[in-house]
Amino acid sequence: MLKTESKMDLGVLCCPTCNTSVHLRDETRISCNSCHVSYPVRDQVPIMLDAESDRMFQNEEKECKGAELKKRSRGWIAYLYRILKAPSPTLIKKNIQHVIDLVHKDNPRAIILEIGSGHHQRNDVINLDIQMNREVDIVADAHKLPFASQSVDGIIAATLMEHVQNPGVILTEMKRVLKPGGYIYISMPFCYPYHEAPSDYWRASIKGLRYLCKDFEQVATGTEMGPASVFSVFLRAFLATLFSLGRYPIYRVLLEVFGWVTFPLKYLDLILHGYGPSDMDGVVYYIGRSKGMGK
Numbered sequence: 094m095l096k097t098e099s100k101m102d103l104g105v106l107c108c109p110t111c112n113t114s115v116h117l118r119d120e121t122r123i124s125c126n127s128c129h130v131s132y133p134v135r136d137q138v139p140i141m142l143d144a145e146s147d148r149m150f151q152n153e154e155k156e157c158k159g160a161e162l163k164k165r166s167r168g169w170i171a172y173l174y175r176i177l178k179a180p181s182p183t184l185i186k187k188n189i190q191h192v193i194d195l196v197h198k199d200n201p202r203a204i205i206l207e208i209g210s211g212h213h214q215r216n217d218v219i220n221l222d223i224q225m226n227r228e229v230d231i232v233a234d235a236h237k238l239p240f241a242s243q244s245v246d247g248i249i250a251a252t253l254m255e256h257v258q259n260p261g262v263i264l265t266e267m268k269r270v271l272k273p274g275g276y277i278y279i280s281m282p283f284c285y286p287y288h289e290a291p292s293d294y295w296r297a298s299i300k301g302l303r304y305l306c307k308d309f310e311q312v313a314t315g316t317e318m319g320p321a322s323v324f325s326v327f328l329r330a331f332l333a334t335l336f337s338l339g340r341y342p343i344y345r346v347l348l349e350v351f352g353w354v355t356f357p358l359k360y361l362d363l364i365l366h367g368y369g370p371s372d373m374d375g376v377v378y379y380i381g382r383s384k385g386m387g388k
């Protein structure tokens with residue numbers, strides 16, 4: 094039994110190596126019907142990563158600035174970090190539910206996929222991420238979606254694109270997998286400090302997102318995080334840098350310490366977000382529809 098079984102048929106999945114159909118060989122493996130590569134199933138979650146994606150992910154994890162710290166942060170250090178942890182420095186208004194509602198309006202049994210879902214857990218969405226966690230339904234690389242062409246009705250990619258090596262390839266994959274008239278939602282930071290998951294490569298303005306999504310029909314774009322949140326998150330990082338003595342572990346602790354002082358600034362966004370022209374969009378979004386006959 095796979096975690097995805099209540100959300101979609103196995104027929105929707107395909108082999109990320111050769112893009113053809115797969116079958117469940119037994120409880121622990123999924124096999125390709127064509128190239129015969131097989132993929133493990135762990136805790137009912139198919140791990141649909143080909144060798145190249147697996148290698149790329151391992152390298153990115155190794156190169157993380159925080160990798161050493163993560164290894165050492167066990168026991169009381171992890172406990173201290175948890176109790177020191179400051180409230181979020183930003184206010185964010187995500188438009189994901191709006192897209193889910195748009196897709197479900199046409200078809201209540203629609204298949205919606207979130208790529209780079211992290212710890213999001215939605216029962217009406219297939220949660221896919223390159224890292225295994227309790228919430229994911231499928232482990233896969235968004236550059237090689239293990240889904241048949243024109244098989245899904247909606248795709249969400251919330252703050253994923255800055256973490257991938259090649260956003261253009263992912264847009265091509267989204268286009269392939271989406272049914273004609275299907276919806277996409279993409280959000281991406283424009284003004285935001287470097288943050289790893291497991292890497293961080295890109296930023297985009299609304300214009301940049303529009304260009305990235307040029308093969309789709311635009312439904313809406315806008316900003317999800319205002320200038321006060323941007324100021325709050327950069328001020329916290331600036332103060333932590335200033336007093337870090339040039340040491341990364343100290344910087345990480347100070348982020349939390351200064352986070353307690355600076356986080357209330359974000360509430361200015363209750364007035365400033367959407368207040369008027371700002372050159373300090375924190376996170377921008379794009380909602381689009383795949384071209385072709387609408388539903």
Ligand SMILES: C[S@@+](CC[C@H](N)C(=O)[O-])C[C@H]1O[C@@H](n2cnc3c(N)ncnc32)[C@H](O)[C@@H]1O
Nearest residue numbers: 209210211222223224234235251252253256290
């Ligand atoms: C910043 S988190 C966003 C999580 C969630 N979408 C949200 O909005 O809170 C980025 C997520 O993308 C995942 N990710 C990074 N590279 C990926 C890739 N190539 N394929 C699939 N997921 C990836 C990371 O593991 C991480 O969970």
Ligand SMILES: [Zn+2]
Nearest residue numbers: 108111125128
């Ligand atoms: Zn194959």
